[in-house]
Amino acid sequence: MDLQDQLKNLFPDHEPEERHEPEETQSDIWLQDDPILCKFEKRKGKPVTILEGYTGADDDFKKLAKELKTTLGVGGSFKKEMIIIQGDYRDKIMDMLKKKGFSVKRVGG
Template sequence: MAKETKDFSAISGLPDELGIDDDLSKVGQVLSIRRDTRRYGKPMTIVSGFEMDRAEMKALASELKRRLACGGTVLDDEIELQGNHVERARDILDELGYQVA
């Protein structure tokens, strides 16, 4: 199921060059981060609550994996990261402009 991106520049009346769509779409979604345990007791960090298309989620997952130096994937509209990175992922997402509950 593809999620559509919203056109906030039409609402705000600001030019597209300012990139207001990206900033407002980040603020409009509240993400949640939780720790889960997988096979053999391995910790996983799950980030959910995204309202973006899969390509954007994959790009964000790549950025998180790079900055956290871990593996991970995008499954069922969630980003799964290998290891317990709840606090560090929260800090990175805050830095990138996302709201984290």
């Protein structure tokens, strides 16, 4: 017996409302035609994922970096027109960016 059945037994007259999950909305980040390059490197023995090639404003790039870091739950930084994410998250990052409407190119490996 799952939670829904238990709730129906407790409140037989209640009819649950249908929830509509909000679709992922288009953010205010500028989308470009050229692909963002997603590559993997080791720096000081630690794996990092690097995104570069974004031609939008620095503020948009910083917003994108913050969104990626919070979604993945990892650390990272924004330096010299690059987003540096700690760890090898190329596949997850590429999927997230494609869902947002970016074109992404995997570089190396």
